[in-house]
Amino acid sequence: MTLLAVERIKLFTTRSPWWCALAALAVTIGFSALITGTADTGELITVSSAEFGYTFGMAVIVVLAALAVTTEYRFNTIKTTFQAVPNRGAALLAKAGVVGGLAFVIGELAGFGSWGLAKLLKPSGDLALNSTADWINVAGIGVVYAIAAVIALSVGILIRHSAGAISLVLIYNLAVEQLVPLIPKVGNKIHEWMPFNVAHKFLTGTGESNGSRGGEMGPPLSDSPLSPGWALAYFAGIALVLLTISIVVAKRRDA
Known part of the structure; x- marks a missing residue:
């Protein structure tokens, strides 16, 4: 608990997490407002379409x-951390827990905030949380954000430079997975197993949260062959593998 408290203090005494949290909420909920507010009168707003801005x-x-981790390497405060806590694995796990926990809270606020605003703007929409799929599409955003945060933290531990780590995770998240299907013959098969595509399968399933007309009324669905439960396990497994690798590497090299 002491390590978690220390990492919490280090994280929340800097400005960047606060600004990032506000930005994440603003873009996610703002996108929901844009989609809902500009929808035609006859267009049905669903849970899935209200939550599509989570990406x-x-x-x-x-x-x-x-x-959260690269700034420590940049200003050499990570050395002080490792001197105070010789068990680097424990220190990095505590950091992953705190960062993942913050991402989870932001995701829950973003998910329910987007849904609530859509409900307010379009009370006639198909926005009732009547099924497990609907609840996953809203509440599951926090889980996906937490796992994505662990993946990005692991990349930061491996690269140690802010610009490089941020560039890599952003380019991959926003571009790489969308371009993979363009690879001749094998592109679509590879895309089915890409991490964030699989995470999207966890949230949207087979289109149940797109309303009574299924996939016709919502954003594009994932082409992953996994069920939502296995999709979450797969996404979490990738995060765990990356975190394990990053901790092993951190233990073997100089801070």
């Missing part, structure tokens, strides 16, 4: 997570 908020979350 933009996740881009800010990965920046927050990467900065």
Whole structure:
């Protein structure tokens, strides 16, 4: 608990997490307001369409997570941390727990905030949380944000430079997975197993949260062959593997 308290103090005494948190909420909820507010009178707003802006908020979350560790390397405060806590694995796990916890809270606020605003702007929309799929699409955003934060934190530990880590996680999150299907013959098969595509499968399933007309009324669905439960396990497994690798590397090299 002491390590968690220390990491919490280090994280919240800097400005970047606060600004990133506000930015993530603003872009996610703002996108929901844009989609809902500009919808035609006859267009049905669903839970899935109200939550589609989560991808933009996740881009800010990965920046927050990467900065949480790379700034320590930049200003050499990580050396003080490792001197005070010789067990580097424990220190980095505590940091992952704090950053992941913050990302989870931001995700829950963003998910329910987007849904609530859509409900306010379009009370006639198909926005009732009547099924497990609907609840996952809203409440699951916090889980996805937390896992994405751990992935970005792991990349930050491996690269140690803010610009490099942020560039890598942003380019991958916003561009790489969308371009993979363009690879001839094997592109679509590879895309089915890309981490953030699989995370999208966890949130949207087979389109149940797109309303009574299924996938026809919402944003594009994931092409992952996994069920939502296995999709979450797969996404979490990738984060765990990356975190383990980053901790092993951190233990073997100089701070």
